[in-house]
Amino acid sequence: MDHQPFEEWIFEQKEITIEENKKLNNHLNECIVCKDLQESWSQVESILVQTPMTAPVSGFSQRFATRMEAKKVLIQQKQSIRYLLVVGLVLLIITLLLFALLFFSFSTGEMIVGAVTAITGFFHAFINLRAMTYQFFHNASPLVIVFGLLLIGIWGVVLMPLWGFTVWKVSKQGVLLK
Secondary structure (H helix, E strand, O other): OOOHHHHHHHHOOOOOOHHHHHHHHHHHHHOHHHHHHHHHHHHHHHHHHHOOOOOOOOOHHHHHHHHHHHHHHHHHHHHHHHHHHHHHHHHHHHHHHHHHHHHHHOOHHHHHHHHHHHHHHHHHHHHHHHHHHHHHHHHOOHHHHHHHHHHHHHHHHHHHHHHHHHHHHHHHHOOOOO
């Protein structure tokens, strides 16, 4: 015999319709298993209702909150470590693949010449940048320099508190868990 809707109706807390109640009563008259189930559940419900609510032990709420906070911190630490390990592993794999590509694509002599060329290129670019900066400030009028410094100072005054507020807000909010 199929007991499915009747078992649900026996255990449900909400009221059932008149038609469902008639079907349930008819089924209970025919099915001993569901009738025993309803009687047992009625006894359990009455015991649950009659049993007085006991108060928690002193300090339970504080211990529970402390334990939950510690658990939350532990979960955040584990999550951070997991992400760092995954990112580190991915970066290591990419680095190894790039080194393998480099060693299989070029000879040792070509790599040495390329490295020396890159290093001298950086030094040459730095020297050119320094010369351009010197030329700019040497040829610029003092009014332009003062105006530029004033503009940088105003932006610093405007953006520094905004940056400080953002850092404060993020540190106060903390890491959000999903």
